[in-house]
Amino acid sequence: MNAPAWTRERAAELLRSPGPGDDKYRRGVVGLRTGSARYPGAAVLGVEAAWRAGSGMVRYVPGSESPGARSAVPGLAAPAAAVLAARPETVFGTGRCDAWVIGSGTDPALRTAAEAAALRALLRGTAPVVVDAGALDLVRGIGSEHAPLVLTPHAGEFARLAERGAAESGRDSAADGAARDAAVAELAAELGATVLLKGSVTRCASPNGEVLHAGPATPWLASAGTGDVLAGALGALLAQHAEAVRADAALPVRLAATAAVLHDAAARIAAGDPEGRGAGRPITARDVADALPAAWAELVGRVER
Ligand SMILES: NC(=O)C1=CN([C@@H]2O[C@H](COP(=O)(O)OP(=O)(O)OC[C@H]3O[C@@H](n4cnc5c(N)ncnc54)[C@H](OP(=O)(O)O)[C@@H]3O)[C@@H](O)[C@H]2O)[C@@H](O)CC1
Ligand SMILES: Nc1ncnc2c1ncn2[C@@H]1O[C@H](COP(=O)(O)OP(=O)(O)O)[C@@H](O)[C@H]1O
Numbered sequence: 001m002n003a004p005a006w007t008r009e010r011a012a013e014l015l016r017s018p019g020p021g022d023d024k025y026r027r028g029v030v031g032l033r034t035g036s037a038r039y040p041g042a043a044v045l046g047v048e049a050a051w052r053a054g055s056g057m058v059r060y061v062p063g064s065e066s067p068g069a070r071s072a073v074p075g076l077a078a079p080a081a082a083v084l085a086a087r088p089e090t091v092f093g094t095g096r097c098d099a100w101v102i103g104s105g106t107d108p109a110l111r112t113a114a115e116a117a118a119l120r121a122l123l124r125g126t127a128p129v130v131v132d133a134g135a136l137d138l139v140r141g142i143g144s145e146h147a148p149l150v151l152t153p154h155a156g157e158f159a160r161l162a163e164r165g166a167a168e169s170g171r172d173s174a175a176d177g178a179a180r181d182a183a184v185a186e187l188a189a190e191l192g193a194t195v196l197l198k199g200s201v202t203r204c205a206s207p208n209g210e211v212l213h214a215g216p217a218t219p220w221l222a223s224a225g226t227g228d229v230l231a232g233a234l235g236a237l238l239a240q241h242a243e244a245v246r247a248d249a250a251l252p253v254r255l256a257a258t259a260a261v262l263h264d265a266a267a268r269i270a271a272g273d274p275e276g277r278g279a280g281r282p283i284t285a286r287d288v289a290d291a292l293p294a295a296w297a298e299l300v301g302r303v304e305r
Contacts, residue, residue, distance in 0.1 A: 003181050003203070003211035006257035008265070012299040014258045016054070016240045027056025028239030031097030032232065033063050033119065034104040034132070035079030042105020042133075042228040043079035044086045045285050049232030050101070051087060052292035053262065055239060059091045063106065064115045079105070099128045099238035099245075100147075103135025104228040123147060128238040128245050128252065131193075132231040136161050139191055148245050149193035150238065150256050152231055158197050162187045177201070181211045194252040196234075198227060202260040206253035214260035219278045220271040221264060225285030233292060234259035263288065265295035 018027050030050045035043025043060065050058045062080045083090055100122050111119075111134070119138055122129055128148040131139055136157055139149065153161055162183060181203055188195040188205040197203045200222075201215040237255045238245060245251050264276065270287040272280030 003213050006204070006212045006214050006254070006261055008261060008299055010254070011258040011261040012301070014237065014241070014255060015262070015296055015300050017300065018056075022056070024056035025096070027054070028098050028236065028242065029057040029059065029096055030055045030099050030101065030232075030235040030239045031059040031061060031094075031127075032101045032104075032235065033061045033122070034101055034106065034228070034231075035083070036063065036065055036106045036110065036134075037076065037078065038073060038107060038110075039105030040077055040079040040082040041225060044082050045225050045228040045289060046101055046104050046232035046235070047083050047087050047090055048286065048289040049229040049292060050236045051089065052289050053233035053236035053259075054296065055236045057091060058087070058089070059093070059095055059097055061092075061094055063118070064112050066110050066112050097127055097239070098242035099130070099235050101130040101132065101231050101235035103132040104231050106134030108134045108137050123149065126246065128242055130231050130235045130238065132227065133157065139193060144192065146192070148238075148249075148252055149191075150196060150234060150252050151191070151193050152196045152198065152227065152234065152256075154198045154227060158184075158187070158195075181205070185209050185211050194256055196256040196260065198230070198260075202257070204253050204256040204260065206250060208249065210250065210253050212253060212257040214257045215264060216276065217260070217264035218268045218271055218273045218276040218280075220273060220280065220283050221267040221288065223283065223285055226263070226267070226288055229285050229289045229292075230259060230263045232289070233263055237262075262292065262295050262299065265298055266291035269294050269298070 123142045132152045184203045184205040205211045270283040270291040
């Protein structure tokens with residue numbers, strides 16, 4: 001298998017800028033059901049990225065947690081309060097959403113039965129869903145009728161999900177790239193979902209066997225929380241194209257690769273590493289989210305930098 005690189009030019013074609021006929025709803029509404037008492041920051045990072053990647057509206061719906069989870073870190077702000085403090089633009093509670101992001105900053109061991117049922121309802125719905133971190137385990141067993149799904153595991157999560165060894169999953173840095181591509185494509189076909197395997201090179205596979213590469217990304221991106229940022233940005237892109245995603249099974253893998261290219265472009269700007277080889281300065285996940293608008297402008301070529 002010789003997977004093509006998803007270029008900045010191809011990514012730019014899928015960055016939808018608004019026109020005079022748009023309103024906040026037409027531009028795409030993203031819902032995030034992410035974060036927890038243990039990881040409120042993941043909710044903030046995903047919401048921030050969803051706004052910064054061009055959403056017309058971002059909704060935040062806190063998941064229900066077991067009483068034990070609530071008291072795990074006394075004194076820490078609840079995720080909804082943290083999101084409100086960071087982004088007062090965010091709308092709280094359920095309502096129409098064109099795409100969802102679930103799982104970032106959650107631990108499946110602390111999930112209540114009610115929360116599992118609510119997440120399964122999203123997975124079996126019609127709006128596209130980004131499935132990250134603590135929601136990945138729910139995908140097996142939802143049946144063949146489900147929403148367009150984009151799974152975003154890192155190598156450790158991929159190994160658990162695919163029940164594979166280190167070399168095939170990409171945890172072994174010496175693993176053959178073609179073997180990793182094949183493993184990602186195989187999981188995508190098996191689950192009927194797009195799979196985005198994060199790493200220096202991010203590998204995106206569709207259920208019908210298309211595999212795209214984004215990267216290698218700037219190594220400064222290897223920093224806690226940048227995956228939460230990627231999930232939020234991808235949710236925004238899926239929401240902007242939600243109708244087309246339901247009609248065109250080839251689109252989610254291209255949007256997944258586009259999100260990875262945009263994410264890397266933002267990290268390069270934040271780090272001052274335009275070539276992506278590790279020059280520049282350290283960055284945080286929040287820095288990456290904050291640089292998404294500049295990366296967007298750079299990709300679509302509208303702004304002189
Ligand atoms: N600010 C916040 O709120 C933040 C919240 N976050 C949230 O934290 C939750 C837990 O997520 P997590 O990724 O830290 O832990 P987890 O999924 O248990 O896996 C870790 C184990 O997997 C393995 N591993 C192998 N390859 C790997 C790789 N490439 N990258 C990473 N791991 C790799 C490795 O095992 P080892 O190889 O050491 O045996 C490692 O010990 C999740 O909900 C997330 O959203 C974070 O986003 C941070 C910011
Ligand atoms: N060596 C690397 N070079 C460039 N990017 C990397 C490297 N390692 C990881 N990344 C990127 O960093 C992000 C980390 O995401 P993830 O592992 O989910 O972290 P977190 O759960 O802390 O948010 C992903 O976008 C991944 O592609």
